[in-house]
Structure formats: structure tokens, C-alpha cells
Amino acid sequence: MPRFALQVEYDGRPFAGWQRQADQPSVQGAIEDALAKLEPGPHTIAAAGRTDAGVHARAQVCHCDLQKPWDAFKLMSALNHHLKPLPVAIVGSSEVDEDWHARFSAHERRYLFRILNRRSRPTLEEGQVWHVAHPLDVEAMREGAKHLIGLHDFTTFRSTMCQAASPVKTLDELSISEVPTTAGLEIHFYLRARSFLHNQVRSFVGTLERVGAGGWHPDKVREALEAKDRAACGPVCPPHGLYLVGVGYPDDPFA
Amino acid sequence: MPRFALQVEYDGRPFAGWQRQADQPSVQGAIEDALAKLEPGPHTIAAAGRTDAGVHARAQVCHCDLQKPWDAFKLMSALNHHLKPLPVAIVGSSEVDEDWHARFSAHERRYLFRILNRRSRPTLEEGQVWHVAHPLDVEAMREGAKHLIGLHDFTTFRSTMCQAASPVKTLDELSISEVPTTAGLEIHFYLRARSFLHNQVRSFVGTLERVGAGGWHPDKVREALEAKDRAACGPVCPPHGLYLVGVGYPDDPFA
Known part of the structure; x- marks a missing residue:
């Protein structure tokens, strides 16, 4: 099951924060929904920092696990396609080891x-x-x-x-x-x-x-x-x- | 009748352009409406450049004629108060001669x-x-x-x-x-x-x-x-x- 690290830019204004919440728009939810367009979910992604409502990111980092061996660049393009028109963009993408963790590997x-x-x-x-x-x-x-x-x-x-x-x-x-x-x-x-x-x-x-x-x-x-x-x-x-x-x-x- | 030069910053997105138009939001209309809160109108202001819909300004310049001898700084603050919450701000204000013209004096x-x-x-x-x-x-x-x-x-x-x-x-x-x-x-x-x-x-x-x-x-x-x-x-x-x-x-x- 390949794991990918994603670098994410977002405008925090329309979101209740990074973390997925019931009935509130979140950046995590937006990316998980976009992943579900590529492979059936549920998807649960982990981020380096759980930003609050209204906080922006230039280079948040999260990781996701997928079934198929995606090309990292194509994965980025496909996610950006499905994230439209939300102000969230994947600006970097890289396959990582399966024990790599966006939050716990960060120093x-x-x-x-x-x-x-x-x-x-x-x-x-x-x-x-x-x-x-x-x-x-x-x-x-x-x-x-x-x-x-x-x-x-x-x-x-x-x-x-x-x-x-x-x-x-x-x-x-x-x-x-x-x-x-x-x-x-x-x-x-x-x-x-x-x-x-x-x-x-x-x-x-x-x-x-x-x-x-x-x-x-x-x-x-x-x-x-x-x-x-x-x-x-x-x-x-x-x-x-x-x-x-x-x-x-x-x-x-x-x- | 004192004349004032105003330096104006705006986000062009919500506007059909600088120029006042019937039934469409314009930057000129927003500033003229704010002036009417200070002194009864109608007010007609002239600008150095009539920007199109979606075009922004950091330092558009216009001029207005008022009845009262306003302090230029207080005029700026009062206009900014009445322009809220539109993305238009007066960032400079100065009293000028009555033959000074925002458009025709510009070189x-x-x-x-x-x-x-x-x-x-x-x-x-x-x-x-x-x-x-x-x-x-x-x-x-x-x-x-x-x-x-x-x-x-x-x-x-x-x-x-x-x-x-x-x-x-x-x-x-x-x-x-x-x-x-x-x-x-x-x-x-x-x-x-x-x-x-x-x-x-x-x-x-x-x-x-x-x-x-x-x-x-x-x-x-x-x-x-x-x-x-x-x-x-x-x-x-x-x-x-x-x-x-x-x-x-x-x-x-x-x-």
C-alpha cells in the first residue's frame, strides 16, 4: 500500500480549520473527499500541524495511503483537479516509506x-x-x-x-x-x-x-x-x- | 468649495470597474455613496484611470469637492468608516487647488x-x-x-x-x-x-x-x-x- 507525502497550500478563511469535523468545512475533509474521487474511501490523512479556523498554510504536510501505485506528479494533478474550486492546492507530492509519518517524522x-x-x-x-x-x-x-x-x-x-x-x-x-x-x-x-x-x-x-x-x-x-x-x-x-x-x-x- | 485629492486602494473583484454604472457595484459609486454620508450629494468624483472590472488599485487617485473645510486626515478616516466593509480604502488625502484635476493634472x-x-x-x-x-x-x-x-x-x-x-x-x-x-x-x-x-x-x-x-x-x-x-x-x-x-x-x- 504506497504512502504519499503531500505539501498543501490553503487559504484558511472558508474552513473551520485543518481537522475534519461533522457538518463544518475543513481542509482535511476537502483533501479526503478529493482522494475518495481517486480511490474508494474512507480515507484518513494525518497532518504535521492541525491549524485552527482562519489560519493559512503555504506548506502544510500530510500523508495518505493509496491502493494503486500512483505516479506522485499525476496524483498531485488529479487531487488539484478534484479540489477545485476550493482554495486548497497540493503544491508538492512524493512517495515515502510506509513508516514515514507527516506528524511523527517531523522535527x-x-x-x-x-x-x-x-x-x-x-x-x-x-x-x-x-x-x-x-x-x-x-x-x-x-x-x-x-x-x-x-x-x-x-x-x-x-x-x-x-x-x-x-x-x-x-x-x-x-x-x-x-x-x-x-x-x-x-x-x-x-x-x-x-x-x-x-x-x-x-x-x-x-x-x-x-x-x-x-x-x-x-x-x-x-x-x-x-x-x-x-x-x-x-x-x-x-x-x-x-x-x-x-x-x-x-x-x-x-x- | 474645497477640493480634496484622495489616494484609493481597492480589490477590484466585487466591482464592475471604477466607473459608476446603474445597478452594478462600482468603486466610484462606493466612494460617492460614502461622501454622501458626510455631506448631502449628489457627489461626482473624477479619477486618474478608469479601471475595468476585476482590476485592482494600490494608488488610484480621484478628487472630490466638499462644502465644509474638512481636515484632510479626518476626511480620510470618515470615508474609510463609511466604506466598511467594502474592500476599498482611502490611503491618502490632501487638500488641493480648485483647478487641480485627478485626471487632467496627471502626467x-x-x-x-x-x-x-x-x-x-x-x-x-x-x-x-x-x-x-x-x-x-x-x-x-x-x-x-x-x-x-x-x-x-x-x-x-x-x-x-x-x-x-x-x-x-x-x-x-x-x-x-x-x-x-x-x-x-x-x-x-x-x-x-x-x-x-x-x-x-x-x-x-x-x-x-x-x-x-x-x-x-x-x-x-x-x-x-x-x-x-x-x-x-x-x-x-x-x-x-x-x-x-x-x-x-x-x-x-x-x-
Whole structure:
């Protein structure tokens, strides 16, 4: 039974998230339905990261098992045909060993969060950025972010719904850059870790925005972290600036 | 009667174009309706470029006449409030002389056309790029584009609906760049001229795409131009990769 790794791009807006749910559109459901057009189901696919409602992906990774020996490229084209007109596209496809697992084989997840920082609300970027109208002090946000990098108990920055066994994780990178665009200034948060807790990125960005706006001293981020208390977190920011941009594997199936 | 210049960004998808039309949504109509919330109308605004259905703008420019001495910044905020939730935003506002005219004072229009050049169809960029799935030879397109720069009779490259008095125009710039993005390779066409004919940019890009795909030799662009015959044009490409990105004035009101 051949196994295929799929790299998936999607616009998260019309979906209740990655995970299949009864009576709600999901990205997983859309791909499983497309697979059922190729071979009779039921199909159950596993993904590297279960993104929330409204969260986008450039390079989500999932795997599926099929009966027939598909050519990986033809499989991608056939799935894209059946995914139309949903805003989901398979952008990479590769046959993998049968013990390869999109979630358990992954050793790194990479996220991007985009803030559009200008007075006027977004038009072309609506639903793809978090709009912040007041000025942000990027240097202060970087100071605050430094406290979060490394091995910590991230209880403060995880949703009370989080199902991870432990709140202790290592954040390998949290870098913040100012990106001039034709729409104005964007502020990009780039995060990299073996794995993330539920709502961790949005809890970080919502908290760091408070620092950038001047409401929080950068050191208050350290205090919040050390409190190990969800109540010490800043506001959780909206989902629609968040993108799963990459998943790392020891032996990248899409390289 | 104070006159204000407004710089306008919009997503062209939900509109039948810039120009107000009976029973069809238009960007002009949206802004005139917002103005009527501030001061009793009717209001009639004039724009630098009347974009077609599906064409976007980063920096369209129009002007309006008001009764009251508005603060330009407050006017922008009030209009943006009333434009919600339409994907139209006033991103610049400035009081100008009463003989200043958004269309007639302009001495330059700048357009960007975006091709997303990858196998899989777009998701997050749907409606904001022209998707071309086959490889394009950018160097060949540049060779073809050279024939179009300068003063020419552009009869071949204008819509039969074009109302301009003369097909003779000067194209100051048509540069083509390869832009790597998180979605894959984009090809950007940047065009600059005092003014453009109806469908001129889309006629250029549709023709140059044929060159990039290998169907046309670059010299065929010169032959098409010299034919001064609409029938010699390549296919007119779709509108949704096109952006009005700037309008030049002798004394920039937004500088």
C-alpha cells in the first residue's frame, strides 16, 4: 500500500480549520473527499500541524495511503483537479516509506505571522493579515521576544484547550522583521520550533503587540513567562495573519 | 468649495470597474455613496484611470469637492468608516487647488501586472494574479517588450471600444522581473506612460505571454505593432493580475 507525502497550500478563511469535523468545512475533509474521487474511501490523512479556523498554510504536510501505485506528479494533478474550486492546492507530492509519518517524522514547524501596520484597513490583504492601525516599536518587540527563545515552560502562552502532554517546549527562533510592501509596512514574525502548543504563536504575537504599542515593558514578557499562568498572557491575536510555512523532516521528501 | 485629492486602494473583484454604472457595484459609486454620508450629494468624483472590472488599485487617485473645510486626515478616516466593509480604502488625502484635476493634472500612470507561474493553481492569491502553469522564457518576453517601448501607434494593442482620440502614445517603461514569493515564482510587468489606451496593458501582457511560452518569436511583437491592426494582437489576458500602482503629478499632493 504506497504512502504519499503531500505539501498543501490553503487559504484558511472558508474552513473551520485543518481537522475534519461533522457538518463544518475543513481542509482535511476537502483533501479526503478529493482522494475518495481517486480511490474508494474512507480515507484518513494525518497532518504535521492541525491549524485552527482562519489560519493559512503555504506548506502544510500530510500523508495518505493509496491502493494503486500512483505516479506522485499525476496524483498531485488529479487531487488539484478534484479540489477545485476550493482554495486548497497540493503544491508538492512524493512517495515515502510506509513508516514515514507527516506528524511523527517531523522535527520542525515554521510559522509566519503578518501584521499590516498602517492607518487604513486592508483591502487586498483582508483576511490575510492582522491589521494594527497604531505605530509599533519593533525594537521593543524584539527585546520582549528574546525572553521567549529557548527551553521554557510555556503554560502562560498555551490555550486552556491545549492537549499537549507537557507545556515545556524549546522555541528555536522568534525573529521580527519590517517588510515594506505596496500596501505599506508589514511586520513579520517568523517562528521555528520542534512543535508548538495550541494558540502559542497567537499568544506570543498578541502579547508582543502590547509591547510594541507601549502598553507592556519588554521585561513584562519574562514576568508573564515565569508566572506559568494563562491569565498572565496578553490578548490572543486573531488567526488570519498566521501561516504554517514549513515543516522539517530528517530526510525532506520534497527536496 | 474645497477640493480634496484622495489616494484609493481597492480589490477590484466585487466591482464592475471604477466607473459608476446603474445597478452594478462600482468603486466610484462606493466612494460617492460614502461622501454622501458626510455631506448631502449628489457627489461626482473624477479619477486618474478608469479601471475595468476585476482590476485592482494600490494608488488610484480621484478628487472630490466638499462644502465644509474638512481636515484632510479626518476626511480620510470618515470615508474609510463609511466604506466598511467594502474592500476599498482611502490611503491618502490632501487638500488641493480648485483647478487641480485627478485626471487632467496627471502626467504619468504606473501599472503592475502579476503572473503566478507555477503548476498548481493559486489559493491565497486567487483573483489577485494571472495563473500561468507552463514555464515562461522571461528573456524572450523582454526581447519582445523592447519593441513596444517609445512612441508608437498602438492600434494593435487597444480595445475596439477604446475612446481615446488617438492610438499614438509613448510607453516610457515596460520592465519584466522574476520575483520569488512564498507561493512560488511570480513574473511582474511594470509599465509607465503618460496615459494608456483601453486594454493596452492586458493586450501587451497577453501577447508577451505567447512569446514567453514559445508560441511567438519576440520579433513577431514588432510585426504586430507595425500592422496597426487589432487582429494582429495576441490574446488579451484576464484582468485580475492588473494593478494601478501609481499616478504622477507635477506637484505630488501626497508627498
